Amino acid sequence: MIFDVNGKRLVFGMQWEALLSDADVHSKARTGKSRYVWTQDKAFYYGVLNVADREEKLRMPLYSGAIVLQHRYPDEQNLMLVLEVPNGTYIACGLHQGRPRSGFDAVVADRAALDALLSSFKELCGAASFNLYGDARIAGIEHVSMADLVGSIDNTAQLRRVKSAFVNPLAAMGAGAVAIAVVAYSVHTYQQYRAAEAQRLALAAQKSSQTLYAEELAARRNDAALPARSVAEILAPIQGMGLTNGGWPLTKASCNVSIEKLLVCTFEYARRQHSAATNKTFVDAAGKSFDSIEFAGDLIKATKQYKSAALLAQGKVIDAAQGQREETIEFGSALQRLAMFGKPKLEEHQPFALPASAVLGELAAPPIGAANWEFVGPLRSVKGLAAFPAYATVSRIVVTFSDKPAYELRQSLAMVTVSGRIFSKPH
Template sequence: MIFDVSGNRIVFGMQWETSLSDPDVHAKARAVKSPYVWAHEKAFYYGVLNEADRKEKLSKPLYSGAIVLQHRYPDIQNVMLVLEIPGGGFIACGLHQGRPRNGCDAVVKDRAELDILLADFKKLCGGASFKIYGDAHVAGIVPLTMEAFITSVDGTAQLRRVKSALVNPLAFAGGATAVVLIVSYCINAYNEHRAAEAQRLAAEAQKSSQTLYDEELTARRKDVALPARAIAEMIAPVRGISPSIGGWPLGKAACSVTISKQVVCTYEFARRENSKATYQSFMTAAGKGFDSIEMAGNTITAVKGYSAMPFIEQGKAIDAARTRREETIEFGSALQLLSSMGKPKLEDHVPFALPPGANVGEMTTPPVGAAKWEFAGPVRSLRGLQQLPDYATITNVVISFTDKPAYELERSMAMATVSGTIFSKSN
């Protein structure tokens, strides 16, 4: 299904297939009569439009929602996006082991179908955990609106028009000699092209695991990152939002670093029972302060992107990495100090940016390590994150507000959960 959001045409419900033996994805797309295809020279999978979308008249560029999701959360292997469709139904787009899977990129008509799809995705992931983002009422979901999601749209997600077959010899049977010569030339040119393409793919397949990894790491070093020490700048927009707009109290703010070099914050305002606040009172008070505003029942969701942040290239954080033992002492000690004010968590290190086809055991240089970290506590305790080392980055901050006083050390009227990544080197 194709969604037109703020001028971007996003496609969900695509069909995804592997392409290990036959690299001619355009021929495969033609076989199912899909006018567009998503493919990448380094990807061993491709996607085509579903049958219903193939008949639509298309003009503007199309972008695959699954690939946008992949590039928005490049470090999450198993992730599901669940968005409610105005008028009924849900978008349910999942990535398993970092890539789209057929059947996991879907548009379903009701909650029953959504629950079945989520259960199947959980089975597919097995014992591995997965994260859910979106705006549907699903347990454990991290707030994300469609407007915030499309800020991650870039050229890598764009579908390409399927190339037509270069020649159909049967169409020229019995033609004049000149036509036969043209056909012969086209066939030779086509065969030469296929041979060159096969040679290129063979060379790609012969690349060592180290070469594949080095190429992927070089690309990922250029990704946008925000140092953990910049926590004050990241939550500054939230601090600047009024606790109540037009009689609608602010209940939650979720901010994420995006590849489009923005921190995108989603604000949820909840109308109190018996309140005289209305949609109109909110719109009047908000003015043009947000990029988008959605209203549903007693909840208003507003989205705003912020570019004035001390962003860095991810490579700078990677270069600051130390050995895991050194980080256990340095970063571990920093978390221990924070534990008196909240709940810190650090996951195990895993190879960072390991591309498909690369085997760690075949590499001559161990890969960069990456570990997820998290801290949950009162907003006032976040100043402690400003002391974290340069190899620590932030990816998300979620702040929940309440009007009930709390006097415990680890409780507050504004509670935050910060998540990010630390990088490590082998020696």
């Protein structure tokens, strides 16, 4: 289905296939009678526009929603986007092992169909689990709107016209009429979406701002949280993995806290030029070390999930919060102590878990605050996070590895970026 949003045309419901050889993608697309295709140099998969969404070349380009989602979250392996659209239907777009999958880029008819698709996607991801984004009313979802997604569009997500050796002008004219009808339908569909969203907000407005905030905060207290002081403990098994596997050097490790209270890590291994390492040497050396392994030429991505007592319900972290002034002294000092080893950053506090339909001035008391923070430095410096207060959490850890020696205080063969947030209570 094609959605016209803020002057950009976003496509969901594409068919995705693995590219197992150098076969002509356009030929395959023509066989399926598709007029538009997404492909890219060195990509080992491609996507074609659904036949039901056929249309001729118009002035406005088409962009794949799945690829936009992929570029918005480049370091996440498994994720699902769920957006509400008119008449109780939903956009459901999933990425598995970092790429779109057929059957999980869809517009589903109702909540029952959505629940079935989410269940299937969970089964596909297996132990690796997945992160959930969107604007649907689902526990644990991280809010992302259609407009947010449109704001992430770049040219790499654009669909291309399928190449053809022969074009029938009369057929093109007829198809052009169909194309105009599809555009009109997509505009109408988004107008319906806006109307449905307005209706939902109107219903929400019947509740007081305090009630809306209390409901949202209660839901967010159940989210998973990784205390910053536990990062060194979490990273211990990763640091003990070794820097090569079957002749493949480890170049990057990315870990995220999932909605299922698991730490999900993706390890990237890059094969050196003229190396004797092969896919088989990697698999033989890995054994059962990973939950899943994906091959992409000279790059291998292996996923592993970790269960840990360090992962808590977010409510416990929120309860440990202090006032912003106290935290400026305590947490600010903790970051300043790390500054000699790397680059810390702390953003301004913002209201936490305040729904868009709630009015800040109507709350009975100021809301819980939250501020994002980040630290970039040598991997060895994460031991300093053990001194962080209990209200500081980590949501993402990225470790990059280099084979070039570095003997400086702020540099290392392994550099880490730790991202998270702190919570604060009103005075």
